Amino acid sequence: MNNITAMLSDPNMRWILLGCMLLGLSSGVIGSFSYLRKQSLVGDTLAHAALPGICIAFMLTGVKSIGVFLVGAGIAGMIATFGIGYLTRHSKLKQDAALGIILTTFFGLGIVLLTFIQHGDYGNQSGLDKFLFGQAAAMVGSDVVTMSLISILLVTICTLLFKQFKLISFDPGFARGIGYPVALLEQLLMLLMVIAVVAGIQAVGVVLISAMLIAPAVSARYWTNSLSAMIALSGLFGALSGALGTWISSSVSSMPTGPVTVLAATFFFIVSVLFGPKRGIVAKRFMSARVKKRFLLENELRAERMKGEAAG
Amino acid sequence: MSDFWILLTGSLVAACCGIVGVFLVLRKMAMIGDAISHSVMPGIVIAFLISGSRDSMLMMFAALVFGLITVLLIGLFQRSGIQSDASIGVVFTALFAIGVILVSLFARQVHLDQDAILYGEIAFVHWNLWEIGGMSLGPKAVWLLGVTLLVISLIIGLFYKQFKICSFDPALAAAIGIPVAFFHYLLMGLVSMATVSSFESVGAILVVGMLIVPASTAYLLTEKLGTMIALSIAAGIVSTFIGYSASIWLDASIAGCIVCAAGLLFLAAFLFSPTQGLVVRKLRMRSLAVSETR
Numbered sequence: 001m002n003n004i005t006a007m008l009s010d011p012n013m014r015w016i017l018l019g020c021m022l023l024g025l026s027s028g029v030i031g032s033f034s035y036l037r038k039q040s041l042v043g044d045t046l047a048h049a050a051l052p053g054i055c056i057a058f059m060l061t062g063v064k065s066i067g068v069f070l071v072g073a074g075i076a077g078m079i080a081t082f083g084i085g086y087l088t089r090h091s092k093l094k095q096d097a098a099l100g101i102i103l104t105t106f107f108g109l110g111i112v113l114l115t116f117i118q119h120g121d122y123g124n125q126s127g128l129d130k131f132l133f134g135q136a137a138a139m140v141g142s143d144v145v146t147m148s149l150i151s152i153l154l155v156t157i158c159t160l161l162f163k164q165f166k167l168i169s170f171d172p173g174f175a176r177g178i179g180y181p182v183a184l185l186e187q188l189l190m191l192l193m194v195i196a197v198v199a200g201i202q203a204v205g206v207v208l209i210s211a212m213l214i215a216p217a218v219s220a221r222y223w224t225n226s227l228s229a230m231i232a233l234s235g236l237f238g239a240l241s242g243a244l245g246t247w248i249s250s251s252v253s254s255m256p257t258g259p260v261t262v263l264a265a266t267f268f269f270i271v272s273v274l275f276g277p278k279r280g281i282v283a284k285r286f287m288s289a290r291v292k293k294r295f296l297l298e299n300e301l302r303a304e305r306m307k308g309e310a311a312g
Numbered sequence: 313m314s315d316f317w318i319l320l321t322g323s324l325v326a327a328c329c330g331i332v333g334v335f336l337v338l339r340k341m342a343m344i345g346d347a348i349s350h351s352v353m354p355g356i357v358i359a360f361l362i363s364g365s366r367d368s369m370l371m372m373f374a375a376l377v378f379g380l381i382t383v384l385l386i387g388l389f390q391r392s393g394i395q396s397d398a399s400i401g402v403v404f405t406a407l408f409a410i411g412v413i414l415v416s417l418f419a420r421q422v423h424l425d426q427d428a429i430l431y432g433e434i435a436f437v438h439w440n441l442w443e444i445g446g447m448s449l450g451p452k453a454v455w456l457l458g459v460t461l462l463v464i465s466l467i468i469g470l471f472y473k474q475f476k477i478c479s480f481d482p483a484l485a486a487a488i489g490i491p492v493a494f495f496h497y498l499l500m501g502l503v504s505m506a507t508v509s510s511f512e513s514v515g516a517i518l519v520v521g522m523l524i525v526p527a528s529t530a531y532l533l534t535e536k537l538g539t540m541i542a543l544s545i546a547a548g549i550v551s552t553f554i555g556y557s558a559s560i561w562l563d564a565s566i567a568g569c570i571v572c573a574a575g576l577l578f579l580a581a582f583l584f585s586p587t588q589g590l591v592v593r594k595l596r597m598r599s600l601a602v603s604e605t606r
């Protein structure tokens with residue numbers, strides 16, 4: 001407890017804490033939709049595909065700022081989602097292979113560009129790879145301000161378009177039938193996912209950001225059947241994981257924030273899988289034990305009655 | 313000489329991954345390959361901490377164990393009602409996170425860093441030689457990959473028919489008494505082996521690329537399993553050669569260039585495959601339309 005107050009009194013740590021919590025919140029909210037739309041691994045692909053976009057944005061501008069990267073990564077992410085859709089529609093490849101192909105080729109291209117930048121004369125390149133593999137400790141006030149703006153934007157759009165997003169998550173055919181612009185909404189959702197991913201890359205890195213999209217959403221699904229409650233819970237789990245990750249990594253030396261945050265999210269996930277009401281493993285065991293007991297009892301009663309009838 | 317060793321290593325990686333990748337693509341498990349290649353990382357670090365060297369049998373064993381743990385956990389979560397891709401995502405990120413934490417906690421003992429794990433060090437393959445009694449027998453990585461390739465081709469060759477039926481019709485396989493689950497885990501074990509022996513020379517990302525991309529290229533070119541395996545290996549080796557030359561020309565990451573080359577080959581197959589290619593199908597459609605109007 002002591003080091004919580006110590007952490008909160010350090011202004012630098014306060015920024016990092018806020019940044020990680022906001023990251024968890026916004027990726028939790030977006031992740032709920034992608035989980036329901038069975039697109040959990042699309043987030044992973046988008047995160048990897050963002051790399052060449054970020055590198056090209058850096059090569060063109062020479063600036064290391066989250067805004068510029070967001071544009072580059074957004075364009076790369078859009079090309080990647082288009083590519084996945086195109087591959088699955090125009091060949092016999094299934095979605096998983098399409099995801100894998102896009103993920104690895106984009107990431108490979110990104111690494112080529114990254115080494116290109118390192119060997120070329122782009123003066124200010126130091127730390128670009130740190131940025132990509134996650135270093136929450138390097139976040140400064142201005143990054144957190146950008147991240148807060150992004151989170152507010154994401155959450156606002158999700159609230160405003162809640163009804164539309166809900167419908168395309170559960171029944172896109174019906175949504176199309178009543179005249180919603182489904183393709184446009186799907187693209188918008190994808191764009192929001194790209195934004196959440198890019199905002200999170202700085203804190204947890206390319207490889208692990210997908211965990212922040214998936215784990216809180218799956219955990220939340222275990223506790224409720226209502227979409228709005230699920231989104232709120234998922235955001236909460238995400239934010240709590242961010243806080244827990246920052247706290248643990250600040251109190252133990254040489255603990256990287258990103259992976260610890262991911263493990264915190266995994267912890268919430270395991271707790272939910274075990275103890276979630278009705279769907280959780282413990283609840284299921286409990287239920288099946290109760291049903292079994294009742295069945296045995298009924299059998300016994302029936303046997304008694306049969307015996308009674310035979311005697312009478 | 314270094315060129316030769318790098319190309320040989322790359323080609324061996326392409327062959328190992330190309331064979332098992334075919335089965336991953338056919339069984340719609342491409343992303344499980346991705347998951348395994350990330351989640352063997354804690355196994356590698358733990359084995360490194362115990363044995364203190366990078367090329368021990370222990371490392372292979374630990375990676376195998378973690379590969380199988382990954383598959384088991386994914387299956388467990390799937391059976392308890394979580395969508396398959398979400399369970400893949402949760403499992404591999406958690407294990408990878410553990411790996412990264414282990415690396416940073418024991419950074420001084422472990423001469424592994426995140427960059428090496430993600431990109432690999434194929435350029436330094438020929439530095440790490442295997443010597444017996446002062447006689448150099450070539451790079452260790454080549455030996456490791458050679459043994460892996462031998463094991464993979466032996467097992468796939470011996471159980472070719474079983475693997476084939478399991479990939480195309482698991483229900484039939486189960487009905488005629490093939491232990492489907494056993495072959496599933498055997499395949500996953502082979503994927504983990506291919507991953508870990510390719511790992512230190514080419515890195516996690518290239519492994520995934522070599523598992524999925526050449527196999528998908530071959531998938532678009534043929535409808536026979538044997539041909540598909542041969543084409544997959546060939547596509548992998550060709551992309552190794554193209555990628556390596558490109559990396560020298562561009563002075564960029566070798567692993568990255570090889571994956572890009574594999575991606576380009578895939579794009580070529582996607583567009584110009586004689587049976588499935590986009591361009592070919594468009595042309596056929598047009599000629600049909602012309603003959604209709606006549």
